[in-house]
Amino acid sequence: MPHTRPLSDRYGRVATDLRVSLTDRCNLRCSYCMPAEGLDWLPDDSVLTDDEVVRLIRIGVELLGIREVRFTGGEPLVRRGLVDIVRRTHEIDPTVETSLTTNALGLVRVADALAAAGLDRVNVSLDSIRRETFHAITRRDRLQDVLDGLAAARDAGLGPVKVNAVLMRGQNDDQAAELLRWAIAEGYQLRFIEQMPLDAQHVWNREQMVTADEIFERLESEFDLEPAAEPRGSAPAELFRVDGGPATVGVIASVTRPFCGDCDRVRLTADGQVRNCLFAREESDLRTALRAGASDEVIADRWVVAMRGKRAGHGIDDPSFLQPDRPMSAIGG
Ligand code: SAM
Numbered sequence: 001m002p003h004t005r006p007l008s009d010r011y012g013r014v015a016t017d018l019r020v021s022l023t024d025r026c027n028l029r030c031s032y033c034m035p036a037e038g039l040d041w042l043p044d045d046s047v048l049t050d051d052e053v054v055r056l057i058r059i060g061v062e063l064l065g066i067r068e069v070r071f072t073g074g075e076p077l078v079r080r081g082l083v084d085i086v087r088r089t090h091e092i093d094p095t096v097e098t099s100l101t102t103n104a105l106g107l108v109r110v111a112d113a114l115a116a117a118g119l120d121r122v123n124v125s126l127d128s129i130r131r132e133t134f135h136a137i138t139r140r141d142r143l144q145d146v147l148d149g150l151a152a153a154r155d156a157g158l159g160p161v162k163v164n165a166v167l168m169r170g171q172n173d174d175q176a177a178e179l180l181r182w183a184i185a186e187g188y189q190l191r192f193i194e195q196m197p198l199d200a201q202h203v204w205n206r207e208q209m210v211t212a213d214e215i216f217e218r219l220e221s222e223f224d225l226e227p228a229a230e231p232r233g234s235a236p237a238e239l240f241r242v243d244g245g246p247a248t249v250g251v252i253a254s255v256t257r258p259f260c261g262d263c264d265r266v267r268l269t270a271d272g273q274v275r276n277c278l279f280a281r282e283e284s285d286l287r288t289a290l291r292a293g294a295s296d297e298v299i300a301d302r303w304v305v306a307m308r309g310k311r312a313g314h315g316i317d318d319p320s321f322l323q324p325d326r327p328m329s330a331i332g333g
């Protein structure tokens, strides 16, 4: 039996939830994430191969106590080996929960295969159910593909299907209630995420962002919201029962109500760097060790050391806050 060590930091937090970015590329251009022209993508030879990704996940699960693996990007559905990576992850330990954060383009074609490979759930990002607004935010006229992908995920049993929405002032901040009404009717769990300073263009602005308080205001004009009974634990979303339940809505107030003290996450970038926080300014290179023939134990040691430097909080409100060099799409949101 391999010796398991926790991925603990100096503040007593233990990471058990691994976010794996499978690519930095994407087929949408959400304005809060990427510029219209896209980004300089990672060179192919720096991106981990399927075997390398699966090996690092296995080390995380078998040696470091990882209990949940979420695949993300960029857009994970553009990664050719996705279904196989999911299947091999499931085979490492079927009790480890696996999920996918996706824009759902093309999900209609692979939802059944992903479910058969052992994927438990999907989170789909969708900021508007109006075609023009969706087009304006993502710079692509693909709303119907997303709606079809969502339905396919639900039909494939990849639920509860969660929908993540970012509200942008002047673009879709008048559509919060409409989104919630639609999500409840479709049987999706809607969560609003505060916009964070992780855009590649560095145009995020605290005064411009739509805060959790504003989101509540907009929702409470149409719905009755009360805190859901179950404790939040390490989940980032604060959950509210809508009109007495059973439907709920979540708000992820990363900026105005940070939950860093309960964070149980660690991230692996598509090029094999461990990041102990979305907002970390340093990364730990596992790819070089991997390609130099390091043993599982040596890689696990490096990973443990990488977690020790995790900061107490993201510090967005500190005057000294610096946005990380990599944007969200290259870190893995
Ligand atoms: N492409 C996939 C998707 O959109 O779901 C996975 C990667 S995307 C970077 C993951 C999540 O990050 C999405 O829900 C997206 O809305 C969110 N996101 C991207 N940039 C953000 C920002 N600046 N602030 C808050 N959330 C952001």
Ligand code: SF4
Binding pocket: 026, 027, 028, 029, 030, 033, 034, 073, 074, 075, 103, 125, 329
């Ligand atoms: Fe692509 Fe997701 Fe970023 Fe939108 S949020 S551009 S779908 S990576």
